Amino acid sequence: MTEEKTHHPEPSYLVNTGKYKGLMSWLTSTDHKRIGLMYMYAMMVFFIVGVLLGEIMRLELFRPGQQFYGPQMYNGLFTLHGIIMIFTVVIPGLAAVFGNFSMPIMIGAKDVAFPRLNLFSFYLYIIGAGIALTSQFMGNGPPDTGWTFYAPYSIQTHTNVVAAVFGAFVLGFSSILTGLNFIVTMHRMRAPGMTFFKMPLFPWSLYATAWIQVLATPIVGITLLMVIAERWLRIGFFDPSLGGDPVLYQHLFWIYSHPAVYIMILPAMGVITEIIPTFAQRKVFGYRAIAVSSLAIALVGYFVWAHHMYTSGMSPTARWIFSLLTFLVAVPSAIKVFNWVTTMYRGSIDMKPPFLFALGFIFLFMIGGMTGLTLGALATNIHVHDTAYVVAHFHYIVFGGVGFAFFAAIHYWYPKMYGRMYNFKRANWAFGFLFIGFNLLYFPQFIIGIMGMPRRYFDYLPQFTLGMQLSFFGGILLLIGIILMITNLFSKKGAIAPANPWGGRTYEWTVPSPPPVENFEVMPVMGEDEEPYDYK
Amino acid sequence: MEHRDDIGAKLGMWVFIFTEILLFGGLFLVYTVMRGRYAADFHSAAHHLNAFIGTINTLVLLISSATVAMSITAVQKGHNKFAVLLLFITLVCAAIFMVNKYFEWGHKFQIGLYPGSDLMLTMNHGQVMFFSLYFFMTGLHMFHLVVGGIILTIVMVKVNSGAINSTRYVLLENGGLYWHLVDLIWIFLFPLLYLIT
Amino acid sequence: MEAETVHITPYRTYAWVLITLLAFTFLTITVTWINLSALTVLVALAIATIKAGIVLTYFMHLKFESSLFRIFVVGVLAIYVLVIIFTMSDYLFR
Numbered sequence: 155m156t157e158e159k160t161h162h163p164e165p166s167y168l169v170n171t172g173k174y175k176g177l178m179s180w181l182t183s184t185d186h187k188r189i190g191l192m193y194m195y196a197m198m199v200f201f202i203v204g205v206l207l208g209e210i211m212r213l214e215l216f217r218p219g220q221q222f223y224g225p226q227m228y229n230g231l232f233t234l235h236g237i238i239m240i241f242t243v244v245i246p247g248l249a250a251v252f253g254n255f256s257m258p259i260m261i262g263a264k265d266v267a268f269p270r271l272n273l274f275s276f277y278l279y280i281i282g283a284g285i286a287l288t289s290q291f292m293g294n295g296p297p298d299t300g301w302t303f304y305a306p307y308s309i310q311t312h313t314n315v316v317a318a319v320f321g322a323f324v325l326g327f328s329s330i331l332t333g334l335n336f337i338v339t340m341h342r343m344r345a346p347g348m349t350f351f352k353m354p355l356f357p358w359s360l361y362a363t364a365w366i367q368v369l370a371t372p373i374v375g376i377t378l379l380m381v382i383a384e385r386w387l388r389i390g391f392f393d394p395s396l397g398g399d400p401v402l403y404q405h406l407f408w409i410y411s412h413p414a415v416y417i418m419i420l421p422a423m424g425v426i427t428e429i430i431p432t433f434a435q436r437k438v439f440g441y442r443a444i445a446v447s448s449l450a451i452a453l454v455g456y457f458v459w460a461h462h463m464y465t466s467g468m469s470p471t472a473r474w475i476f477s478l479l480t481f482l483v484a485v486p487s488a489i490k491v492f493n494w495v496t497t498m499y500r501g502s503i504d505m506k507p508p509f510l511f512a513l514g515f516i517f518l519f520m521i522g523g524m525t526g527l528t529l530g531a532l533a534t535n536i537h538v539h540d541t542a543y544v545v546a547h548f549h550y551i552v553f554g555g556v557g558f559a560f561f562a563a564i565h566y567w568y569p570k571m572y573g574r575m576y577n578f579k580r581a582n583w584a585f586g587f588l589f590i591g592f593n594l595l596y597f598p599q600f601i602i603g604i605m606g607m608p609r610r611y612f613d614y615l616p617q618f619t620l621g622m623q624l625s626f627f628g629g630i631l632l633l634i635g636i637i638l639m640i641t642n643l644f645s646k647k648g649a650i651a652p653a654n655p656w657g658g659r660t661y662e663w664t665v666p667s668p669p670p671v672e673n674f675e676v677m678p679v680m681g682e683d684e685e686p687y688d689y690k
Numbered sequence: 691m692e693h694r695d696d697i698g699a700k701l702g703m704w705v706f707i708f709t710e711i712l713l714f715g716g717l718f719l720v721y722t723v724m725r726g727r728y729a730a731d732f733h734s735a736a737h738h739l740n741a742f743i744g745t746i747n748t749l750v751l752l753i754s755s756a757t758v759a760m761s762i763t764a765v766q767k768g769h770n771k772f773a774v775l776l777l778f779i780t781l782v783c784a785a786i787f788m789v790n791k792y793f794e795w796g797h798k799f800q801i802g803l804y805p806g807s808d809l810m811l812t813m814n815h816g817q818v819m820f821f822s823l824y825f826f827m828t829g830l831h832m833f834h835l836v837v838g839g840i841i842l843t844i845v846m847v848k849v850n851s852g853a854i855n856s857t858r859y860v861l862l863e864n865g866g867l868y869w870h871l872v873d874l875i876w877i878f879l880f881p882l883l884y885l886i887t
Numbered sequence: 888m889e890a891e892t893v894h895i896t897p898y899r900t901y902a903w904v905l906i907t908l909l910a911f912t913f914l915t916i917t918v919t920w921i922n923l924s925a926l927t928v929l930v931a932l933a934i935a936t937i938k939a940g941i942v943l944t945y946f947m948h949l950k951f952e953s954s955l956f957r958i959f960v961v962g963v964l965a966i967y968v969l970v971i972i973f974t975m976s977d978y979l980f981r
């Protein structure tokens with residue numbers, strides 16, 4: 155492979171060149187782009203299952219009293235819904251899909267640092283998800299603890315908690331290895347001349363994320379092992395009857411699970427930071443502030459976990475400390491929002507679907523973030539803790555934030571992934587349904603939450619009926635939006651996409667769509683005076 | 691041409707070690723909390739551990755760490771034979787450690803002291819916590835020791851065949867790093883479990 | 888990549904490190920024979936930390952790696968210590 159290359163372009167990564175054909179050639183591929191796509195397909199399947207479970211819950215909640223099934227099934231449903239959505243969809247989320255697909259190209263690398271380890275992470279992901287799902291069909295019935303597996307209930311219930319917990323453990327391992335891979339990739343494989351402060355901001359957000367994956371996930375890993383040991387061996391760490399402390403479980407669980415929300419949201423913020431400058435054709439405002447705020451969020455976000463535990467009997471000292479820290483972590487997040495808005499200011503804005511989704515993200519994320527502050531404030535938290543208000547808040551973050559950013563990212567990089575365009579008009583319609591449906595589904599939950607509707611209840615008092623029914627219809631609109639979006643993207647082939655359909659300035663837009671196996675024919679070098687977002 | 695980046699490989703290993711440190715970190719956190727609660731019980735329970743075996747194991751692990759470190763020097767100098775010998779000594783140390791543990795745990799099981807046993811359920815809360823932590827922490831440590839032993843066996847075979855040599859030995863370095871991690875954790879486990887009487 | 892200068896640690900250094908570590912082990916055991924009551928744990932932890940530092944610096948070659956590795960190690964340990972401190976802000980003030 156020498157001179158000829160310039161005349162015959164390398165085959166794209168979608169063409170099978172190895173010794174296997176068809177499915178096997180994907181399952182054995184260590185190409186970061188293929189692994190990214192495989193994550194995406196798997197995640198879409200899980201997402202749809204999760205959405206359907208959500209709708210089934212909404213159906214039961216359509217009227218007060220029992221409609222279709224009883225409380226135990228409801229408990230099983232929200233547990234499974236939570237496990238699927240959190241551990242198999244949003245935690246691997248954008249990092250596994252778009253981090254794998256785009257990040258190596260964006261930093262000018264041929265692949266990640268450890269391609270085989272990358273494929274191994276993918277298999278761990280599938281295995282972990284598989285184990286978590288078998289919990290539904292084996293043992294004494296589906297787990298009913300909620301995705302948080304709170305002790306002491308999780309060590310007492312007779313349902314099949316161990317399988318779910320072990321599945322989550324394996325999924326955590328997959329996440330750790332992805333983080334490890336990304337850290338080394340970004341340290342060792344950036345294009346010559348690309349210093350850390352010339353790296354695009356999506357990779358930056360992945361870098362911060364990767365550190366959380368590496369440093370927080372092991373804590374929940376060991377905690378989940380403790381739960382298993384607690385059930386099998388009665389070690390008693392969380393069992394008050396043996397001298398243990400259930401609140402200690404909550405500490406350990408949230409030491410991971412709060413940072414986990416940053417594992418989800420940081421890459422989402424990163425994607426938005428790519429999309430906004432591209433469609434405003436303006437240099438991103440405050441590059442350094444955005445880069446550093448990713449690290450700051452990761453760092454401070456590590457020390458706010460106990461804001462989930464204000465009502466659990468913690469010491470008053472710990473409560474105000476964690477409330478204070480929670481307010482601190484809002485600062486870097488707000489910096490980002492400020493920078494996005496300022497980047498758009500006086501830009502020549504091009505309202506294409508990716509940008510629309512990005513705007514949707516900013517709007518929904520702001521609502522999620524502000525309501526997060528009311529939850530982080532000690533005094534108000536006491537009133538709305540464990541109510542539908544919390545349900546609304548975290549759906550605004552994980553779905554309105556991470557979910558919409560995911561949709562934005564698909565619409566942004568789709569031409570690069572497949573070398574094809576999609577129908578813009580339909581994408582816009584899908585956005586409309588998603589956005590309206592989403593708000594109709596979750597906004598009422600804020601209100602009935604403040605009125606006192608508790609979370610994780612299958613029944614409710616008559617005064618919440620209107621809110622619940624609005625939510626139901628919102629759920630239907632949302633479902634229509636999801637179907638519209640997916641059929642638009644995956645049912646038929648669009649026009650052939652150019653290398654750079656949006657006028658982006660990062661490296662992935664300099665290579666053909668779809669990119670060749672090794673991404674670049676000539677490895678890029680970043681000049682002294684070049685910058686990642688030199689629009690104007 | 692294949693891509694090779696030794697520093698990258700080592701960086702990867704270090705990051706992995708960080709995750710291991712935090713994995714044990716969760717347990718040390720439980721230890722801290724429980725010790726704060728039941729200081730007196732921890733002291734009295736620690737008397738039941740065999741500090742002599744603990745000490746022997748500490749020495750054995752330290753020696754094995756030194757031999758692994760030296761084997762890197764040996765490979766760098768091209769003394770592969772000597773490196774194999776050093777790695778072999780390391781593995782012998784690991785075996786001694788395991789045998790000691792076998793007797794230590796075996797004795798405890800014999801007198802009916804193991805998680806969930808009737809004896810343990812009659813003890814007071816602090817002692818239950820202590821012994822649960824003892825079994826969990828040393829058990830997890832042992833698991834890591836076995837994994838490390840397997841890694842070093844593979845490394846030893848490769849040094850012997852020349853696949854690891856003075857121009858490429860990052861695998862040996864990484865295997866060594868992992869082994870030192872096992873040592874590092876024991877350095878904390880030993881005083882916290884055996885010596886606080 | 889860059890041409891790294893390979894640092895070969897002499898056997899002698901490792902031998903001395905081992906002897907130092909053994910000496911600290913001996914120290915930590917003898918200290919337990921003296922009753923320092925509340926200080927026992929602190930002393931034991933301090934000695935263990937010194938030993939761990941020696942292992943990290945020499946056996947794990949931190950002394951000879953690029954400073955990046957040292958920064959990471961210190962950072963990770965600092966985060967872990969902070970986690971303990973914040974957790975204890977609950978348990979110590981209940």
Ligand code: HEM
Binds near residue numbers: 209609611612
């Ligand atoms: C159409 C979409 C969705 C619907 C209709 C839906 C609906 C619901 C409902 C009804 C609950 C139970 C509330 C309760 O009784 O306490 C719930 C809980 C939850 N949802 Fe969703 N949801 C959707 C999407 C998502 C997404 C995208 C995520 C995350 C990415 C998510 C994460 C969660 C979590 C973590 C819980 C908490 C489970 C627990 O309490 O253990 N949901 N959802």
Ligand SMILES: [Cu+2]
Binds near residue numbers: 411412415458459462
């Ligand atoms: Cu949180």
